[in-house]
Amino acid sequence: MQQTLSIIKPDAVGCQLVGAIFARFEQARLKIVATKMVQLSREQAQAFYAEHQGQPFYEGLVEFMTSGPVVVSVLQGNDAVSAQRELIGATDPAQARVGTLRYDFAESKSRNAVHGSDSLQSAQREIAFFFTPDEICA
Numbered sequence: 001m002q003q004t005l006s007i008i009k010p011d012a013v014g015c016q017l018v019g020a021i022f023a024r025f026e027q028a029r030l031k032i033v034a035t036k037m038v039q040l041s042r043e044q045a046q047a048f049y050a051e052h053q054g055q056p057f058y059e060g061l062v063e064f065m066t067s068g069p070v071v072v073s074v075l076q077g078n079d080a081v082s083a084q085r086e087l088i089g090a091t092d093p094a095q096a097r098v099g100t101l102r103y104d105f106a107e108s109k110s111r112n113a114v115h116g117s118d119s120l121q122s123a124q125r126e127i128a129f130f131f132t133p134d135e136i137c138a
């Protein structure tokens with residue numbers, strides 16, 4: 001059993017896709033064990049994506065992630081980290097496989113609907129970024 005962090009990004013929340021995306025997590029046997037809606041501050045978005053500081057897309061990413069509320073969740077299941085990444089698909093929806101969330105819901109490489117932790121180590125850091133242990137119903 002693993003846990004991983006998911007963020008439904010402002011584009012998808014704005015298009016009322018939260019329920020559809022939750023259903024896809026559950027269909028993939030990723031159990032939602034914590035969730036909340038958050039309006040990220042600039043400082044939070046910068047810190048969350050600190051690994052991308054200096055990239056040409058970084059400023060736009062911070063702008064986008066603070067442009068409206070996001071839904072952050074902890075997903076639990078077998079191989080949850082890679083299972084969520086496979087479900088989400090490639091960063092650029094033009095490269096994403098049919099049946100992935102980004103194929104179905106992403107607008108562009110920047111406005112791409114969903115974030116998923118990319119490793120067990122990232123998952124632990126990202127879960128702790130948003131949730132205290134008592135908020136997770138594992």
Ligand code: IDP
Pocket residue numbers: 052057061090091109110111112114115116118
């Ligand atoms: P990932 O979300 O698939 O793990 P990363 O490379 O970690 O992709 O990038 C984090 C986020 O930054 C992406 O999901 C996307 O929103 C944005 N991003 C990444 N690369 C680009 C780009 O080349 N142009 C615009 N936005 C980008």
Ligand code: MG
Pocket residue numbers: 118
């Ligand atoms: Mg990433």
